[in-house]
Amino acid sequence: MDFSFIWLAFGQIISPQTIAYALAALGLTVCFGFTGLVNFGQAGFMAVGGYGFAITTVKFGWPLWASVLAAIVGAIIFAFILGIPTLRLRADYLSIVTIAAAEIVRYTVKTPQFVPVTGGTDGINGSSSTFDAINPIPVGHYGVGVLMYNQDDLWIIIVGWVLTLLCALLVSRLMRSPWGRIVKGIREDEDAVRALGKNVYWYKMQALMIGGTLAAIAAIINIIPTSLQPDNYGTQTTFFLFTIMLLGGATTIMGPIVGSIIFWIVLSLSDGLLSLAVTYHWLPITSVQQGPIRFVIVGVALILIVVFRPQGILGKKSEAYFSA
Amino acid sequence: MPKETTKPVLQIGEPGPGVAKVDPILVADNVTRTxxxxxxxDVQHVEIPRGAITALIGPNGAGKTTFFNLLTGFDRPDSGAWVFDGQDLAGVPAYKVARKGMVRTFQLTKALGLLSVLENMRLGATKQSGEHFFGALFKSTWKKREADITDQAMELLARFKLDTKANDYAASLSGGQRKLLEMARALMTKPELVMLDEPMAGVNPALTQSLLGHILNLKTEGMTVLFVEHDMHMVRTIADWVIVMAEGNIVAEGYPDTVMNDPAVIDAYLGAHHDTDLGSLTGQLEVAQDIDPHLAHEIEEEIEEEAHHDGK
Known part of the structure; x- marks a missing residue:
C-alpha cells in the first residue's frame, strides 16, 4: 500500500496553492469579515489579477514589476466598476453583482475571439519567466523524501510566504487603527457610522479595493508555478475561499492562513484516502465519483463549522460573525 | 430639574406655524417629500431657535422622522432648501451634514454591537488622521490624537455612567444604556445641533430622569437640541419650544405651555385622553365613557367591587 500521499498532503502546508488561497481569503476577510461586504466575486478579482499579470508578461513582454502593477491596477479598477453602482445599495446587491461579474470575466476570457490575447479555454502558460529570471537560488533539488522542490518551486514558496506574512501584518495594522474601527463600525451598522460624519461609501470602496488587490497578488502566486486556467476562477473558488475564511475565523488575520493550510491538507488527504478506498474496493464508488465526493466532504465541513464553531478556529466566540 | 424663572423670548411676533425666530440655527423652506x-x-417654512430645546411632536405618520431624515441627508427631498448656520445643506450627503455640526441619533438605537463601548465612542471623534488609509499604517502619526480622543471619550462615558462598561461589547448593554451610548457617541463629534429621534422610546422611568438631565445639560453647554418625542411629560418638562406636525405639515408652533394646552392640538394630535393613566381603573373609565357606555358600566362595577374588597 502506498502511503506517500500522506507526505504529499503535508506538503500542502507550504505549497504555492495554499499561499494563494490564504492571501485571497485574507482579502475576503477584509471585505466580508471586517467590513461586512458580501463579496461573492473574489475569484473574479483573482482572474483579473491573474490575466493582468500573465497577459502583460507573456504577450507584451513587460518586466516583472510592471506586470505585478498591471495585476493590482486591474483589480482596483474592477473594484471600482463593481463598487460604484452597488456600494450605495443594500449588501445583497453587491453579492449578486460580484458573483455575476466574476462569471462575466471567466466567460469573456474564454471567448474564442479573444484567444490571441487570453488563450481562450487553454489559458496562458509560461508567465513565470520574468519571476524565475531573478531567482537567486542555485539550480538543484531541495527537500526530503517525496517532498522535493527545484530552485524555482522553492523561490515562489519563499517569496509567497514572505508576501503573505507582509500582507497579514499590513491588514493587522489597518484593523487595529482608526481606519479599521470605521470599517468594523460599517459592518455593524453603516447608518450609525454615516451619522457620525464618516464617508461610508469611500471606506467600503477602499475595503473592496484592498480585498481585490490581495486576490490579484494571490492569483500571481497561483499561476507562476503552474499556468493560468480560466476555469480555476469559477464560483467554486469563491466558495472555497469562504470555507477557508470561515474555517480559520472571519474576523481574524491568521485565520485565513491557518484555514487555507488545513483546507488543502484535508482535501489532499481525503483524496489519497478515497483513492486507496477505491483501489481496494472498501467503498462502493468508482474513481470517477471520487473527485466530487471530496467536495461533498468540504460542503459538509462548511456546514459543521457554521453550526458548531461560527467564530472559526482562531476567532473569539463572542465575535462570531453568524451570532444569533 | 432646574426651574427657569424667566424664559427668553425665542420668536419674533405671535407664535404660530412658521414664525420667525430671534436667532435661528436652522431655517428650512418648502421641504417636500412624497x-x-x-x-x-410638506413644510413651508420652519426655523429652529439656537441654544434652545425644541420638541417636534405629532401623531404617528405625521412625517417627523422623515423630516429628520431629510434635514440630516439620510433621505433626499423632492424639493426644498434648508440653511444650517448660514450653510446651505440641501443635497449635502449625510456624513458631510454631521461634519458641519449637525449630528443625529436614531429611533431604533444603533449601537455597534461587536465594537467595545470605548471604540463606539472613539468612532465619533473628528480630526483623527489614522482614519485615512495611509495614515492608519503609521501608528506614530495618530497615537497622540488617539490618546486625546480616549480622554474625551472616558470623560463622556463617566458623565453617562458607562465608564465601567468601556471595554465591554456594546452588544452587552441594555436597551437604555444603548440609548445613552448613542447620545454620548454623538457628542464625541462636538456638535452644535443635536437631533434626537425619540430618545425616550423603550427607556425605563429610572433612566428617563437621567436622560432628561443629560438633554438639559446639552443646552447648558451651549448646544441646540431638536428632538422627536411621543412622551408628553418629557416634552413639557424640558422643551423650550414645541413644533407640532400632522400629515406632513407644521400645524402649530409655540411655547410648550401654550401649545400643549391648545384644545385643538390636544384633541387632534395628542388625543383627548393623553394625560389619562390607563393603568388605573378610573383612568380606563374616563376613556370608556367616551367610546362605549357598556364598557364603562363594566368598569364601574369593577371599581365598586374593588372598593368593597378594600373595605373588608
Whole structure:
C-alpha cells in the first residue's frame, strides 16, 4: 500500500496553492469579515489579477514589476466598476453583482475571439519567466523524501510566504487603527457610522479595493508555478475561499492562513484516502465519483463549522460573525 | 430639574406655524417629500431657535422622522432648501451634514454591537488622521490624537455612567444604556445641533430622569437640541419650544405651555385622553365613557367591587 500521499498532503502546508488561497481569503476577510461586504466575486478579482499579470508578461513582454502593477491596477479598477453602482445599495446587491461579474470575466476570457490575447479555454502558460529570471537560488533539488522542490518551486514558496506574512501584518495594522474601527463600525451598522460624519461609501470602496488587490497578488502566486486556467476562477473558488475564511475565523488575520493550510491538507488527504478506498474496493464508488465526493466532504465541513464553531478556529466566540 | 424663572423670548411676533425666530440655527423652506402618491412631508417654512430645546411632536405618520431624515441627508427631498448656520445643506450627503455640526441619533438605537463601548465612542471623534488609509499604517502619526480622543471619550462615558462598561461589547448593554451610548457617541463629534429621534422610546422611568438631565445639560453647554418625542411629560418638562406636525405639515408652533394646552392640538394630535393613566381603573373609565357606555358600566362595577374588597 502506498502511503506517500500522506507526505504529499503535508506538503500542502507550504505549497504555492495554499499561499494563494490564504492571501485571497485574507482579502475576503477584509471585505466580508471586517467590513461586512458580501463579496461573492473574489475569484473574479483573482482572474483579473491573474490575466493582468500573465497577459502583460507573456504577450507584451513587460518586466516583472510592471506586470505585478498591471495585476493590482486591474483589480482596483474592477473594484471600482463593481463598487460604484452597488456600494450605495443594500449588501445583497453587491453579492449578486460580484458573483455575476466574476462569471462575466471567466466567460469573456474564454471567448474564442479573444484567444490571441487570453488563450481562450487553454489559458496562458509560461508567465513565470520574468519571476524565475531573478531567482537567486542555485539550480538543484531541495527537500526530503517525496517532498522535493527545484530552485524555482522553492523561490515562489519563499517569496509567497514572505508576501503573505507582509500582507497579514499590513491588514493587522489597518484593523487595529482608526481606519479599521470605521470599517468594523460599517459592518455593524453603516447608518450609525454615516451619522457620525464618516464617508461610508469611500471606506467600503477602499475595503473592496484592498480585498481585490490581495486576490490579484494571490492569483500571481497561483499561476507562476503552474499556468493560468480560466476555469480555476469559477464560483467554486469563491466558495472555497469562504470555507477557508470561515474555517480559520472571519474576523481574524491568521485565520485565513491557518484555514487555507488545513483546507488543502484535508482535501489532499481525503483524496489519497478515497483513492486507496477505491483501489481496494472498501467503498462502493468508482474513481470517477471520487473527485466530487471530496467536495461533498468540504460542503459538509462548511456546514459543521457554521453550526458548531461560527467564530472559526482562531476567532473569539463572542465575535462570531453568524451570532444569533 | 432646574426651574427657569424667566424664559427668553425665542420668536419674533405671535407664535404660530412658521414664525420667525430671534436667532435661528436652522431655517428650512418648502421641504417636500412624497412616497408614491402620499405626501410625507410638506413644510413651508420652519426655523429652529439656537441654544434652545425644541420638541417636534405629532401623531404617528405625521412625517417627523422623515423630516429628520431629510434635514440630516439620510433621505433626499423632492424639493426644498434648508440653511444650517448660514450653510446651505440641501443635497449635502449625510456624513458631510454631521461634519458641519449637525449630528443625529436614531429611533431604533444603533449601537455597534461587536465594537467595545470605548471604540463606539472613539468612532465619533473628528480630526483623527489614522482614519485615512495611509495614515492608519503609521501608528506614530495618530497615537497622540488617539490618546486625546480616549480622554474625551472616558470623560463622556463617566458623565453617562458607562465608564465601567468601556471595554465591554456594546452588544452587552441594555436597551437604555444603548440609548445613552448613542447620545454620548454623538457628542464625541462636538456638535452644535443635536437631533434626537425619540430618545425616550423603550427607556425605563429610572433612566428617563437621567436622560432628561443629560438633554438639559446639552443646552447648558451651549448646544441646540431638536428632538422627536411621543412622551408628553418629557416634552413639557424640558422643551423650550414645541413644533407640532400632522400629515406632513407644521400645524402649530409655540411655547410648550401654550401649545400643549391648545384644545385643538390636544384633541387632534395628542388625543383627548393623553394625560389619562390607563393603568388605573378610573383612568380606563374616563376613556370608556367616551367610546362605549357598556364598557364603562363594566368598569364601574369593577371599581365598586374593588372598593368593597378594600373595605373588608
Amino acid at each position: 412616497f408614491g402618491g402620499m405626501t410625507a412631508v
